[in-house]
Amino acid sequence: MRIVPTTFDHPDVVKLNDLVQQEYAERYGGEGDVTPLDPAMFQPPNGLFLVAYDERDRPVATGGWRAMDENEENYRDGDAELKRMFVIREARRQGLSRRILALLEEDARQAGRIRMVLETGTMQPEAMALYESSGYAPAEKFGVYRDEPNSRCYAKPLR
Template identity: 35%
Template sequence: MPTVIDVPPTDPRVAALLDAQEAELTALYDGDPTQSEPFDPRTLAGEGSVLLAVQHGPELIACGALRRWDAHTAEVKRMYTRQGDRGNGHARRILHALIDRARRLGYARLVLETGDRQPDAIALYERSGFVRIPNYGYYATIESSVCYELPLADEQTG
């Protein structure tokens, strides 16, 4: 049975998932690497950051992370499920585990970015209570970016 586990950002299985995600995003957005923020998984080793994965046997089949912005906000990063393992609720399990962890860490809100060519991701975030916000940070001028937030302070059910 697949299990959600904490993993270090140095785990080579995570690197394989993130490489697959990057290749898929590059292809989806016509080879334009600027559609995705340059990302160093080591940024997830800091205080208030979390990297979770779904493990099935020895393999990792999905992942997602929280990267601390400040004492009140974390950003959901690198949500990904291997193509052959999609449709089984793994992304939802990761996202809800991240939301739960963010609450336990005392964050008041989560933010995230996805792309307009990722309807399944958009549907997952909206079903999970995230609401659209103006594009922020790196994504402020990227027209294909879609940004969301989830206030956590007043909502204690998930």
């Protein structure tokens, strides 16, 4: 597998983002994740977006982080928020999420971010297990879904 930095509006990312939105809609109902995201949010040094390609050069996984600071949605100064961690069904259980997560954590740390935060939900038990086994602990809820009962927020110090 090859993991490379790219832009959030790259055609391969758009394709995988459509798939993850479809999966969110299947798991939770509705239209998927409505968190407003702009490609500029993932531009270094204030973020990074990665895409993984398999041996046939097909895009199979994504993940990114964006810088967030204290605001009305309960973020804290120095936060780096994980977004769009996703692996297509055929490429799961090969360690791709862990590889992408480690790369994103290191990049956010190098960018001076203090903690990595993320929001997932109870209908994604495999995501919750990944984050918990990677050192993430439950955190005060933040973001668009902070008032949703199925929302689960996690944080991990980067220093």
